[in-house]
Amino acid sequence: MSCSSVKIAILFSGRGSNMQALAHHIAKADVPAELVMTVTNRPDAGGIEICEAAGIACTVIDHKSFDSREAFDAKLDGTLRAANVELICCAGFMRLLTEGFVNGWPDRLLNIHPSLLPKYQGLHTHKRALEAGDKMHGCTVHYMRPEMDAGPIIVQKSVQVLDGDTPDTLADRVIEQEHIAYPEALDMVLKKMAGTT
Ligand code: GAR
Numbered sequence: 001m002s003c004s005s006v007k008i009a010i011l012f013s014g015r016g017s018n019m020q021a022l023a024h025h026i027a028k029a030d031v032p033a034e035l036v037m038t039v040t041n042r043p044d045a046g047g048i049e050i051c052e053a054a055g056i057a058c059t060v061i062d063h064k065s066f067d068s069r070e071a072f073d074a075k076l077d078g079t080l081r082a083a084n085v086e087l088i089c090c091a092g093f094m095r096l097l098t099e100g101f102v103n104g105w106p107d108r109l110l111n112i113h114p115s116l117l118p119k120y121q122g123l124h125t126h127k128r129a130l131e132a133g134d135k136m137h138g139c140t141v142h143y144m145r146p147e148m149d150a151g152p153i154i155v156q157k158s159v160q161v162l163d164g165d166t167p168d169t170l171a172d173r174v175i176e177q178e179h180i181a182y183p184e185a186l187d188m189v190l191k192k193m194a195g196t197t
Contacts, residue, residue, distance in 0.1 A: 006033045006190055009085040011076075011093035012040050016047020017175060018091035018112055018182055023056055025183035032190055036083050039076065041095050063095060073101040087189065090144065091182065099146035109144040110189065112182050114174050116140060116156055121149035126167040126174065137161050137170060139178045141185035155185040 008026060012019040019038060026035045038051055041063040051058035059079060066072040072095075080088060090111040102109060115125040117140040129137040138158040145151035157177035161170060 004032055006193055007036045007084050007086045008033050008186075009036060009080050009083065009088050010038045011088060011090045012038065012045060012047045013042050013094040014045055014047065014092050016045065016050045016092065018178055019047050020050050020054075021179035022089055022091060022182055022186065023054060025186065031187070032194065033087075033186070036085055037080075039079065041072070041093070047092075069096070069098050070100070073098045077101055077104060087193070089182070089186065096148060097144070097146075102144055102146045105144075107143055110141060110154070110185065111144045111149070111151070112139060112141050112178055112185075113149045114139050114171070114178065115149075116158065117142060117149060117153060124167075126170040129161065130165060130167060130170065135161055137174060139174050139181055141181050154188055155181045157181045 010019045010022055023035055023038075025031060026033045035056060038047070038056055038058045040048060040058060040060055043060050043062050048058055048060070061072065061075055061079065063072045066075065086108065088105055088109045090109070092112070113121070113125070115121075115129065116136065116138045120128045126137065136158045138156055140153055141155045142153045143151040157180060159170070159173045159177055
């Protein structure tokens, strides 16, 4: 690992707003990181246009072209290692990664999830928080472990659930916090990698 600049890859599957927030943060002069690539598993992901507009390299690895999770993960792993990636940020990457892949990147694989983990792993987190009558909801950035949406928590941000909230209005407030939480968590991880905390 270079002492001055950690080589980062961002993985996404859809709209790419967290990818954009991270890319914007990494581009700041005082962040000791370099965005070497983004990868998406979906050729139709909206985030691809964001990358094109910003001049960010984006590799498409369509999971439908592979006949097993292992084969897809092997291709992903090879692509990241060929680019000398040192830290992977999953940002709305909606694909389960195999245990072998995850264990190959110990504490070098981060994820963001739209709930206050360990609550509501998986999908439809905003709807589930509303149905449970939760007063608080939020997002979590965590180190990834082979279990879905699990691993040591780095940053959590909460939002209040308001009367009349729908899954969409709640999601709008949570995503704002996601865009703050992920850069904050990245800074903490970079400091740890540099041995300064
Ligand atoms: C975000 O809300 C992110 O937390 C979630 O997908 C959305 C992606 O939005 N990720 C997960 O649910 C992972 N389990 P984005 O493409 O605009 O960043």
